[in-house]
Structure formats: C-alpha cells, structure tokens
Amino acid sequence: MYLNCHSYYSLRYGTFSEIELLELAKKNDVQTLALTDINNTSACLNFIRKAKDFNIKPVIGIDFRTGAQQLYVGLANNNEGFKELNQFLSQHSENKIELPGRAPHFDHCVIIYPFERVLQLEKSHFYDHEFIGVSIEELRKLRFSKLKNLEDKLVVLQTVTIRDKKDFNAHRLLRAIDKNTLLSKLEKSEECKLTDKMCSLKEINEAFADFPHIIENTNRILSSCHIEFGFGEQRISQNLKLYTDSAENDYQLLEKLCQDNLYKRYSNPDEKVLARLKTELDTIKSLDFVAFFLINYDIVSYANSKGYFHVGRGSGANSIVAYIIGITDVDPIELDLYFERFINPFRASPPDFDIDFSWKDRDDVTAYIFRRFPHTALMATYNTFKYRAVVRELGKVFGLPKEEIDKLSKGNYVVSQLDEIAQLVLRYGKLIEGFPNHLSVHSAGVLILDQSVHYYSATDMPPKGFPTVQFDMIIAEDVGVFKFDILGQRGLAKIKDALDIIAENRPEVPPIDITNVEAFKNDKNINNLLKSGGAIGAYYVESPAMRGLMQQLQTQDYIGLVAASSIIRPGVSGSGMKEEFIKRHRYPELRKNAHPVLLEIMPETYGVMVYQEDVLKVANQFADLSLGEADILRRGMSGKFRSRKEFTAVEEKFIANCRKKGYQDDLIFEVWNQIKSFAGYAFAKGHSASYAVESYQSLYLKCYYPLEFMTAVLNNGGGFYSVEHYLHEAQKQGATICAPCINNSDHPNRLIGTSIYLGFGYLKNLETFTVQRMLTERQLNGTYSSLDDFIDRVTISIEQLTILIRIDAFRFTQQSKTELLWQAIFKLNADGAKSQQSKLFKIQHKEFTLPKLNSNWIENAYDEMELLGFPLCNYFNLVNGDMANGILASQMKDHINKEVLIYGSLVTTRFNYTSQGKLMRLSTFIDHQGNYFDAVHFTDVVEKYPVNGLGVYACYGRITDRFDFYSMSVVWSRKAAILPDPRNN
Template sequence: MARTPFVHLHNHTEFSLLDGGQRIPDLMKRAADLGMPAVAMTDHGNLFGAVPFFLAARDHGLKPILGAEVYVAPGSRFDRSVDARRRPYYHLLLIAETDEGFKNLVKLVSAGYLEGFYYRPRVDKELLRRHAAGLIATSGCLSAEIPVLLRARAYEEARRVLAEYLEIFGRDRFYLELQDHGLEAQRTVNEGILRLAEETGLPLIATNDVHFLTREDHAAHDVLICIGTGKKRNDEGRLRYSPEHYFKSAEEMAELFPERPDALANTVEIADRCRVELDFGRHHLPRFPVGEGEDLASALRRRAKEGFEARRAAWEREAKAGRLRHPLTDYEARLEKELDTIVEMGFPGYFLITADLIGEAKRKGIAVGPGRGSAAGSLVAYCLGITDIDPLQYDLLFERFLNPQRVTMPDIDIDFCFRRRGEIIDYVTEKYGRENVAQIITFGTLAARAAIRDAGRVLDLPYPEVDRIAKLVPEAIGTKLSEAIEEVPALAEMYRRGGPERELLDVAMRIEGMPRHASVHAAGVVITPEPVVEYVPLFRTNRDEITTQWAKDEVEKVGLLKMDFLGLKTLTLIEDCLASIEAAGLPKPDLDRIPLDDPETYELFGRGDTSGVFQFESSGMRDILRRLKPQKFEDLIALNALYRPGPLGSGMIEDFIQRRHGRVPVTYPHPLTEPILKETYGVIVYQEQVMQIASVMAGYSLGEADLLRRAMGKKKREVMEAERERFVAGAEKRGVSRRDAERIFELMAHFAGYGFNKSHSAAYALVAYRTAYLKAHYRVHFMAAQLTSEKDHTDKLVEYVAACREAGVEILPPSINRSGRYFEVEGDKIRFGLAAIKGVGEGSVDAILEARRRLGRFESLDQLCTEVDRKAINRRVLEALIKSGALDELGDRAALFAALDGALERGARAASDRAAGQASLFGGGEGITAPAPRPPEVPAWSDRERLAGEKEALGFYLSGHPLDEHAERLARVTTHRIAELGAAGEVAVGGMISGLRRRRTRAGEWMAVFNLEDTTGHVECVVFPKLFGEVQDRLEDGAIVVVAGRAEGGEGEFRLLAESVHSLEDAPERAADGLTIVLRADGAPVPIERLERVLESYPGSTPVYFEVVRPGAFRVWLEAGSGHRVSGGRELIGELRRLVGPDAVRPGRPG
C-alpha cells in the first residue's frame, strides 16, 4: 500500500515558550521515522528556533520549512485601547516560500515585538501588505480571524476578511486550513471552510495544530501549560489542550480527512514550493574606518607593529634581568606569523574593531581586564592592547585561539568594569549606528532542580517536600535528573517506591531542559554592517531592551560579529580600591608594573586569606591554597585550571600538590614531554599541553594539534582511531616506540577531557594576583572596595563585615554628614556608605550629597527635609536613614521618628513656597534655615528595637548584635559559626530563628523550615516531622536556639538537617572532652611554632589531640602534653582553623 503523502505545516516547537512541547531533535527523528519528506516550524510570534530547526532538519534528511504563527491586531498594531483589549489579536499562519519571504517574515516578527507588542507581539494588515512577498498564508486555527468569524456564524464577514487576505497575499499564496482535534467548534469552522473553498475555488490544506510529539506526551505538556499560565493541574477553567494535538502520522491524518485527500496532498505541494536557504557561508563584519591609502590588512599590520615597539622596552628590561623566556627574535617571528594568518583568514577588521573599543574604554578610564579566554594566546592582541598578558612568556598558543585549519570567526571576550559596561555599549552604538547594534538573547531553561520545583507546584505537592527533593539533585551545572536518580541513593529509593514522588520525578524529567523564558545574554552584543534586522529577527524584553531572537551560537553561525562585553565586579572592586588609595594621599600602584614575585602576596595566598580575591575565595580553594603554598605565578595559573569538578574528582589536584612538595617524584610520560610539562610537575593540566605534545612527539602542526584536542574532548571514536594511527606513526618517526606512543596517546585523550584553556587561566590568574596584591598591601582600602562591590547582596556583606572585624578593621555606622555614596576609608576604619542602606536609592544619595556640598553639613531633621530635593527623598527613605543610624548626630532615633511627620510637612511647605517664588520669614537668604522645633520627648528605643531597626535598614546588625551578650555561652555549646560551614558534616550552630514556616507534609504531619542567624551569616534549617513534635514549643521567630545536625550542600548553598534543637540555656556544652587537630602527612607543612603560640594563648583543662593522616596509608593519634591543655572555646577553634584549615579542627577526641 502506498504511503499517504503528507507534511506537517503547523508545528509548535519548544520555542513556543511553555506552550510548545516538541524538542527539535525529537521532532526531527519522529518526522524522519514517519517517512515525511519535510517538516515545518511555526512557533508563536517568533523565529527563536529557526537556525537549530533548519540544521537539525538537514541532518535528518528533511527539508526545513520556516514559518511562524503570528499575532494579528484587529486594527492598528499601535492600538492599545480598551477596545483592543477585548480582542487584542488573532492568529495567522505564515510560511516562507522564498528567501525574500523569509526576510519579510524576519521583519514581521521583529516588528511584532518592537512596535506591536500588547499581550503578544502583534503585526497588522498594513505590515502584512508591506512584507507579503514570498510568504504563504493560511486561514489558521480556531484563534485565527476567519475561524473566529465562522464560529460566530458571521459567514459574510468571514468572506470579506478572506477577500482582504487574498488581496494581501494573492490567490496562489493563500490556503484554507482544516483541523480536527475532536472539538465541536472545529466541526462548525470546518463546515464554513469547506463552503468557502467551494465558493472561491481556493485550495485546502489539512493540518494538526501540533504542540507535543506523541499522545503519551499530553500529560507532560499539560504541566508545561500550567507552568506558563501560573495554574495548578486541578484548577477549574484553565487552558487545556486536547490529547489530539500531537505529531500524527500521514495515515492518521488521512483517517481524519478521508473525503479530502487533496488537503493532504496540498501540504506536500507547499513543501515542494518552499526554497529557503539560510546563509552560513559568509561573514558580515561592520565597516571599520581606516586612513587614506590603507586597507584593513595594512592598517592592522601598522598598528600591531606600533604596539610591538611600545612593548619593546619592557621586554628588553625583562631580558636584561634574565626573566624573559624567549629572545626578541622569537617575538618578531611570532608577530609576522600571526598577522599573516589573520589577514589570510579575512579577520583584520575584527582585530581593529576590538582594539578600538578597548582603547576607547581605557581613554575613558574604564577598567578593562587583561584578557579572557583563548585570545590571551595572541601576540597581535597583546600588541594592540586587547590583552595584557605576554603569550610567549607563559607558552600560550595562538592556534588555540585562531586556527587556520578551522575557519571560524575569532571570539574575543572582554571584561569591563561592571559599573561602566553600559558606556561601552553606548560607544559601539554611536559609532556603528543604533540600528546596527543589538544585544543577544538567551533562553533560561528548566534545569533539573527548577523542573522539580515547577512540576511540584503544578501537582500541588507541599513545597518543603518538593524543595527537599530538588536539593537532593547535585549542584553541578548540567546535571540531568536521570543521572541524579542513578547517582543519589535517596532519589533512587524514592523513584523505586513509586507514589507521588515518582510522578513528580517523571513529570520533571519530561519537561527538564525546556526553554522557560527569554532574556538578555549577560554579555553578548552583535554589530552588523547594515541594520541588524536585515540579518536576524529582533526581540524586545520586558525591560525594553532590544535583542536578537537568535542565541549567540546561531548569531555566529550566520556570520555576524558577536562580541562579549562582560561586566566583571572584580574590576570595579580594583578601580574603587585604587581610587580609595589615591583619595588617602597614598601613591597609587601601577598594576601593569607590579612584580609578579611579591612575597607578601604569595604569603596571603598561602594562608588562604583570599576572601574577595577573584576566583580564589571559595572555602575549597582556600584549603587547597593552604596545602599547596603557591610560590610563583605559574602555580596560580595551574590552580585556576585545576580547581574544577573534573580534576578535583579525578585526584589530579592531589597529585599536583604531592609533586609540588616533592613527596611524590616528578615523572614524565616521555623525555620529549619534559620541557612541556615541567612547570606543572609532570601533570597534564592544560589543553595547550596536549597540543604541544602532539606537535613535539608526532609532528602535528599546532593547528592540526588543536583539531586533535577538540576530537579528543568530544570523544568521536572514528576520528580518534584515525588520529591514533597518525599519532603513533608520527611518533615512531621521531624514535618513540609504538607501545610508548599508544600509551601517551591514551594519556592525552584522558587528560583532554580535564584539561583547561591555559590562556584563560593565565589571564584570570593575573586578575587574581592583582586583587591579592592590593589586599596584601592596602587591606583597609581593599576591604572598603570589597564591601562596596557587594552592597546589594546582604549575605556577602555580612560575610565581609565579619571578615573586617576578624582583621581588626572597624566598620563605622552610616552618617548623614560623613558617609559618601559607597564604603569609604576613614583613617584605619571603614565608613558605611549611604547607597548600601536598604531603601535609599542612588537618586536619593545624589540629592543628599548635592545638598550637603551646598550646606556643608546637616544640623537637623528639618533642614534635611527642607534642603534636599523632595522628589528624591520621602518618608520611606528617611525612615531607613533613621533606623540605620545615619541620622544619629541629628538626634535620638525614637525622637527623630516621632518628629518625622512634622518635618516632612514643613519640608513640603518650603518646597511649595520655593516653587511659588516666595520666601518664608526665615527663608530667602543663602544658607539661612528656619530654626528646628524642639524634638518631641519620647522614650528612647530599647536595644532590641534599635538593633531590629538596623537589621531592617542594613540587612544585618551593625552597632551590636542580640547574640553579643550570649557570645561566651554560644562558644561553649556550638562547633561552628555559620560562616565556617565550609564542608558538609555533623555540626552544632547557634543563633536566632527568623522566617519560621510550619508546613504539613503530604502525609499530614507537621514540619518546620527556618533561617538560623548568628553574627557571621545565616543558614536554612529543616526540622522533619519526627523531631518537630519534640521541639515545636522552642520554635518561634526571635528565639535563640542551638541546632545540631548534618550540614549538606556545597559552596554558598548550605542547609542544616536538624537532629536536635535546644534552647540556649539547655544546650549541651561541646568540646569539653577534647580538641582534635588533623595533620595530613601529605599536606603542606604546618607552622608548628605559630600553632604552639595559639594553643598557649588559650590555657585551660581541655586535652589537645593530633590526628596524623596519610589517606590510604595510615592514621595515628597523639595527645599533646599536659602543658598544652586549652580552654577549648570557639574563638580558639576559629583561630586554629584559619591556621591549619577549616576542616582540620574539630571539638572532641579522635575517632
């Protein structure tokens, strides 16, 4: 029996966000399996998925048909009136027949977002007339204009609208669409459609309004719809799709329309007519102006050589000091080689554009990073000032960045000061034209944890239970739920048991990875020679930002210049720190010239004193720093590359530390590899080392070696086998035995999966070194800048304030007369910034500082309310200022609060008088202010009220803490402060309860979740039903309790599963029976003299034990002499942890 000819022309993929449930790869496989010759994509109002859809169809041997189901305004697309709200839009199916038609579709969907957005991105008939060429249209689904009229039995009006569409598209490009999803309304519409076809002679097509792939996907798609509409599955009256909206076979479609085989055949005819090709073969770089008589290539050569000469003196200085690893002749040869490659590949304009915008940033005093990604391997980039790290000095490879044997657009990502990144986008927009610049879209997807939480809400399961299940999924980026169920025993057991939890996990797996929303990529900007819309469709975000509709990879595939302008907070921190140093009258260090062998900086790294140091501040990294004790810049580059999940999990970092300290002999896979691996003690750490080994041992060019590295990383078996033979043959020619060559190839393949880009690691190690240098030499200024950088993130602010206190740096409260915008240094103290007070925005701070400059200082609350611009300061701002303590010099907080209404009223009256041009009795003279009325006599706030106000205004307690009076007791009954929860394990922490939430589980039992806060931070605590019954009377907001239990989680996201909750009075004392210090025989040397001094500073009766460990070999316990018994408090534990590591000290005896 012959296969029924049919093509699906009405398809909603995953890019009909939270409405289409078809993943593009799965859609292609099904279409191919069903023997269809082509398949269409017609997402709602957009072309988000056009490029991946097009490429996937080609990969499956299918013809891609590009279209969209656009929204058509009933009148003008600009109409947002009440009438428009009653029926804001109709649907209309459009399919691109030709390349011109696709360009018109791009312009239509762009205009929908940029001009017609009202509930949905709408076009109108005026736009359709302007951009109809090359497009095929159909009468559409039940929500299209003609079917809506047919449902209303308005047949003549439907005919009139049909005539309008025929006038726009022509009879040969408009089809009447039949659908049947088992709905009564569709039968009515189909009757009308058939009558229209009979009366007009227009062709019919049969479609299914496809939203999910198979009938079995209906339930998961229903959950997706609920997520998109904010509903629960059991809600009445919500949007529901029929189970028939799936991707049916041609035979199933023929069964739906047995009387109209022509309607099926016409879908194939349309597919045959469509001839759209996307252009992947050309690059479209913006035009860069060059001097008269120059072209792009000669301009690049000239500027690169000028930059080379500008750097020559520094190279000669380094050579004279014996620190330059290569002669200048190597630099000259490398420059020529790189220039030749860049010109041959057609990219001189790219380098000139990039150098120009970085030069502009530097001219404006905007901090720019020394490099990012593989671009740091280019000497041309270094000479142009694009990067600031010498690629030859650190053996960075140009071919890792730009490979002549793999022609792709260069990719230079640039870090700018976070605060001033927008100025760079403004500069590019002004230079190349507003229509020629756009930011790039990105799609937030339902990752495993989010999928569980969203599915749980739709299924109406108790949130604490859903949250608990979600947190069982490992935090590692990209972790799939199916993998987590295999790897995490609790999830596996839950899935095996079945019931609601299994349904939750099943639904979550079905929706996992689906795009959830569109937003602006954090860094991506596209620059084009003509308006961007001539190349890609555009989108407008809900923040009114214009972006491409295609993500960064798709933008690059169609040959556009994509640049990443990243806002890096660390650069802003550095900029603020340097400004603070200069403001204090100290010589400002030139970070381009600081020595990279500064002893104080390496001592800081070795102590793990790296809070606020870029890429080196996590607790795990600090522990490794203490064990490694880096002594040279190359150690920092290596650590930056090694501190990643792969190397950490494989034991590479342990091996590196052991070799670094000489506890394990340094060996090399082959003598030829020694020069390549010497700086990493024989361990393959970098991708560049894999490339160099292939080059030195087997004769690969570096370009070929880069292709080999990529193939190894992707583990393509066929490619790997061919490369293995080539590598072995090349190695044998160089005297390497076949056995050794095969062993080394396997070693390279293994490490290629773990190896990191050395260029990126070196550039970021330089940023880290600079921040550490500033912290080592200008600690107070660094800490002030550090606090400013996190002023909007309370958790970080609390952590950094605690770090300041531990370092003996006092934080002064905010002051209306002394505080600046941000945190500032006063002598050896730090003054709290006004902009860090919650509820006091930048505009309010501007107005306060402007008035203060004019007046000199504020003398009263009345003066503040009278002299500061009323538009910028209101009751909410003034309340925040009072509660924070910023107005303490103007009076008592309670009195100021009581006087606030009157002061605001007088301020408003003064503003009104000024606006009317009148002068009050005391006004009219510069600086003359009415005397403030006497403050009301009211009782002062209690300490508890005062501190609660500070917490509300600042996010934490500044002048004191409710726990201060309990500090000694807390030290005896806890094992850790909250900020010390650096690794999961059994702990006891004390603090105040806040945010208490009591919830019922699905079984109807009560449990509780709350935040526990101490002076260093807060942690979420979970009390499960078994314990809740015993301790519920102790759980209330503001109660001070001690919670013992198991801390679980990773960097920055801990929670405590409670095993006991005691009031502070009843909590058992800890550490009375001993204090254990763990010393690793394979770790960095412990400073014994300093350790002894610390122990002697806390004399007492608690015995001290040393647990000496070599993993896999031995564990020995020793008791210190009776002269070293200690008082065992938490202060001692904290000091010991800072000395020997956060996980190396614990209360109690060994064992």
C-alpha cells in the same frame, strides 16, 4: 504536506523537539516539512541542519498568534522571506505591539490564514501569496462554505503539536502553567485539538480525495520554498567580514597598528618576537580573521577613550598581535604561550576574546557596539524546566496543598504510598523536564554580523534594552555566527574605585600607574600576600581554596599564580594532577617520576597537564595527532561541538598511535584519562595569565593602600566573603569601622582618614527616598547640628527616624539613643502622619526634661544585628560562657595528628562531595586573634554537627598537614551561645 508544525520552542505549548519532529515525519514518509513555531524561530537553524540527516526538505516559517489564537502562518520562500518574517515578528515583539489581525504584504513569503479565521474576518480578497488553510476536521464545513469556490487558494493546514494522548496531556499541563491556572479551569480556547497530530501521507490523500486541487496547491507551495544555510564544514563566517572598505585595507591597518605599538610592548624586540609577530599576522590574514581582531581593537579603544579598565582573556590572550595592539595585557613570549591554542590553520572559528569591563561600564560599551556596528544583537540562551521547579508548577496546576508540593519537589516520599495525582505530577515532571521554558540573554555574547541578524532569527527586547536573537551559541557556531564576549565583573570596578578613593582620601599621593604590572610582579611585599594567604579582597585569588593552594605551593611570583589559577579548576584537581603538581613543585626530586616525553613537552609544569595548551601539545607530540585532530580534543573538552562520533574517532587514533610508538597501555590510558578529566574545565594558559594580571593590580592596592582598597571592595558588592568579614579584614589593616552617621556617611561606604563610615545602603528598612532627601539637604545646606535641626530640614516619618537613631547615626549629639528616641516621638507625629513638603519656617521645638536613660554596648550590638545584619563588635565579645582550653590557629602546626579544640568565628561555609559522592562540609573560621583556619566536616559528622549561621563555634578535631597547610578534620562542633539582650529581661 505539513505547513504548520510546532516543536517545544512554541514555548509552553509544543511537546517535543525539532529532532523528534523530523523523526515523526520520517516515520510517516513525509519528505518535505515546515517548522512554524509560535512567535519563535529558536529551532529553525537546527531544524534545517538536521533535516539532511533524515533526507527531508526543510521549510521554515512562523505561526503568528495572539496568545493561543492563530492569526496566520507565514512560510519563507527563501532566505529573504525568512528575513521578512523575522523583521515583522521582531518589530512587534521588541516594541510590545500586538500583532495585526491581517498580515502585511510580503515579497518572498507565503501567508496562510486558518479556515475559521477567514470566516471570522469575512476576508474575500487574497493576494497571490495568501492562502486559506483547511484541516481534515474542517473539510466537513468547507463543503458548505462559499470558500470552496476559491480552489486556487485552498491548502492543507493540518497542524502538528502532539503525537499522542500523552503529549496532549503534557500540552494541557504546559498551557495551565503558562496561564497560571488550575488544570480544571483551563479554557478550551487555550488548548490545541486532539487532532493536531501527524497522519501518514496516505491518510492525508484519502481525506482530501474529493479536493485534489488542495493537495496540488499545498505541494506547489512546498516546492516553491528553498532555504539554504551552510553548517559545519560547509559553513562560512557570517560575522562582519570587513572593518574598513576592503580586505587589503583591513590588513594594512592591522599591520600598522602592530608597527605603531610594537615598541610600547617590547623596547628592544628580538628575533623571536618579530618572527612570532609575522607568523601570527600571516595566519590571521590567511584565515580571514583580520576584521575580527580590528573589531575587538575598536571596542577596547572606545573603552580606553572613556577611561574604562578592561581585561582581555580567553584563548586570544595567547596572541602577540592582541598583546601589541592592546586587546590583552599578557605577554605570550614571557609566558611561552602556545600559538596554536588560539589560532591554527585547522581552526575554522575565530579565537575567543573574553573582554571584561567593570560592571558599571559594561552597558555603555555594549551600547557603543550597537551604535558602531549596524547588524548587531545579543546572543540568547534557553532557560529550561528544571525537575524540582516543574514538579512545583505541576503541583499547583493539579491544586495540591503546599505541604504536599514541598514533599514532592524535595523527594521526601515513598512512591508506593503516593496517590494517583502525585504520581501524575512526578511522571509528567520527568516528561517536561528539560523543555525550554523561556528565552534569556547569554551572559556575554554579542553578535556583530555582515548582514541583518533577521536573516537568521527574529529578535526580542529583554530588560537589558538590546535586541536579542532567539538561538543559542551552539547552533550559532554551527552556522558560522561567532560571538564577541563582552563581560562585566566587579574586580575592575574595585580597582578603579580604589584609585578614586586614594585620590580623594590621600591627595598627597601622586597618580598611580595601575598598568605597571611588571613592577608589581617583582614586588616582594605583594608576592608575600600570595604566599601567606593575605589576598582577601583581591580578584580571583581570595577564596579559601585558592588561598590554601597558594600557601601549599608557596606561590610568590607571577608564573606560579598563573599555574595556581589553572590547577585549582575541577578537571586538573579531580584527576589527581593537582596533587602531583604540588608534590613536584615542592619537592624537585619527585620530578623524575614524570615520563621523559611528557617532561620534555611540559617542563614548566613538571610533566603535568595543567592548561588546555598542554592537551594540544600532548596530542600532537606524544600521540602524533595533527593539530587539527588535537583541536577536536580541545573543542570536545569545552563542550562547544556536537559530534561525539568525531571525538571518539580521535580517541581511537590517539590510542592506536601511542601503541604504534611503543607506549605501554598503562601509560596510554593514564595520559588519556588525564585529557578526558579536563572536560569543560581547563583554562588556556593565556586566560589564566590575564586573570593573574588583574590579581596583581588588586594585590598592589591591597598591599600599599589597604583601607582605600577594602572600601572599594565593600562598595562593589564584596566578593567571596560576607560584608562583615571584609570589615574585619579592613580592621586588621588598621581601619576603624563606624556605624552610619548622618553627617559623615553616604549611600555607599565612605573612608575619611582611617575611619570607614558604613553606608546607609546597609540599613535594610531605610527607604531610598529618605536617604536621597537627607543627603541632598546635607549637600545643599551643610551638616546637621542636632536632632531638631534634622527634623526641621528633612521630611521623615517616625519609623524611618527611629532606624537612624537606633543605629546611632546621631551620636555626635552626645545624647543616648534612648533619650533621642523619646525626643523624636514627642517632636514628630507618633501616628506616622507626615507632610511631603518642607517647612517654610523653623518651628520652636519644645524642650522635654527626661530622666537619665542609659544604654550599653550589648543593646547596640543587637540593634546592629537587626538593622545591619551583623554586629560591629567582635563575635567573640558576645559569647556567653567560658572559652577555655582552646589553642590558636597559629599553634596548629604544633599539634599535627592530634585532637585539639579551637574556637572560631565563622567566615564562610559550603557543602561539597567526596570522590565517592558523599556529602561533606568545608568551613573557614578566624580565631580570636583574627587568624584563619579551615575545618572539614566529613560524611560521618556532617549532619550530626550542623553549622547554623554566623557566630563562634567550638571546633574539636584532628589537625592535618598538607604541604605545610594546616586544617582540622572535625570530630564534633557546636555553636556558642551569645549574651542575651538586656532589654528582654
């Protein structure tokens, strides 16, 4: 009986979820229900999926509106009808076209015009599929309207948006947030009605007792609507099923690709390789994943044809087929990668291939996918209202002053002392928290389907410029829509740019084969960078935690790096397995502490669970679970399935099987808790190995072409550290860091010989157009010979020219900055007036005799800090005061468990929490010799001794030793003062 119901996916309008709508219908004995969100289909698939649990027949459609004004409601008679509605909405939303006042003709849909709308339109002719909707409230008007004579066209349109007064209040708040207005100024036309709620069927029948034909018409419409999708075990893959014209040809193509490329990967393939290949091909064929592999191969082949680098990772990196045909670069035989992790007969979904491209290349690869495959869209994700953010929004809606809003959002209040309005803000903040706020684009997901995406959803066109569905990955997998993950990262761009810079800066170097990773893995110099913590700039291995871990493990090979990449993840780390792994790695005699069965299952990791595969192995071999049941554990850990009931059943069987095998409860629950600790964090081994391949490529460049590599790192946004720290690292490698220069600098950084000329992009207030003009002029007509020459050739204001002079970009003139500034003021209009047109003839500049005007390095440092954000000199040189009695980072090993003083320049700092949930701070510093040390402010000192920005700190504390990695537990710290700017005296 309800043809027009909203969930909170009627964004900033609806007030409860699609599940709560079904609960409401069940409570009111409603057996058939239509979900029609406003210009949105996000909840439709899950509504259909869950309706079965409530024994309710689902009907879906769309409430087409302009703003809050209802135009008409469309209901899908069937799946074709849902497609029609989605296509219609998508055409308008993608192209930002206002919806028409009258609906077009549909073949498989019902269109319902609201009673008041029909009166406005003076619509008298209706097609067979068009009806007039009347609410209980509007029955009074119907009695006196000529529309009452259209008996076969009248239906019940009792809109459902709220449940009660509380929902209505929340609805009004959401509308005020949406319109960015005070609640008191919200127009009534923007609100729903207090009567827009669900009545029992008995109440509906009583209200329409005088109009039984309206009830009959409504029931007839609901009876005519049938929508079908398979979910869970009943689902079938909706992805593109055929790459060629038949399944047979698909398989022959995949088999041929493997045969053609086998000897490129294995020069002399043994029986183990051939057997693994056959097993995989047979399984891929039997599970209908052939097209999935071929599509990924197609994408990678396009990237290769364009010279783009890629990294194939995810569970698919465990596959020998993926390795042979070039989707991944990880050898599963070398690493003994577990086949069943990426694919097994119990797995209904295809394996995960996360394919990384350079952030510069990713959009072109995505555009190719949309050109190559006809039924393609991006995956959506939901941005929800966060509590602090919604409290701020509600504070504005109620007209609270900024100070009070800040206090409420930060939690700086005592509830009993708050007035009524503030308490309302907090109460409704809790209610609205978690509501979807707006749709966004999934970070990586691309859908390549067998039929139009509009069979499943309407699409939007976000700024990325590609059609995007309106549902997320959870419901997508439920219905058999599996995403392809196409990601962008900066690590690959650093590698490619470094190779380009090497070719330009060192033309004598022969072309580098960056794919020769086998040689890199066995290079002692490269491996020494891992062991010594010298991986600054290298993708994935440069963070303080990772560098510290590799020093503790003394990582010096590829296998060790793969393990380190995984044990640093929170699941392994937080459960104590990281600590145990380090102990057993460093001290072989401790490996006997492992349970014999676990050691036999995981000899490479000394009986410690490190990878997702280990969970599968332990579940299968330790607890005798089937591979299908073990896969339930894997999915439960990754958060990609909904059924906690299913997970709990496997947990109970795990414990029961272990007891049956005679294991003690202490051991059983120790192992089970380790499994649970992996939740959401564990890596597949192939995934870690893929990262490690890219790390080795970066480390090769860092080891042998450090200046070119560091320049590429800087030009691609750095990484974990600040710009100035990467410059410090480049200096350690022998670079001279030069301030921007009008004759040698570009917009990015530029390496000339061993000098890195900083890019104009670092100058915060230098306009892009100014940079473009002076670089274009220099490219066309050569370098600038003087300040006068520059002024003649480049249209520039005195403000912009002042920035260039203050950063010393004209230092080639041998004139002081102060002298150049005076000349610039004399030679340009000091009031800032400027012509946009270049001068036709060179003017004769007047020469001015100026007194000797000196500047010094401290003034330069202050100018650099203001214009670049950091000084080019060492922070230690700027310290105002004595730095005596301190030790060096290299001497920490001689002072274990002693309290010492170290002066350090801050590199990075972050807050963390102890295992008891208490606040602590982790910081990394360099001493005045440029060597690193880590310091920890524990709970008792973290707030007493804050770390306030970059600079030199006196750190006094106790030196600790963890597996030969030394750090300081801070007792006290303070920031050193710097020399004053002489110009302020």
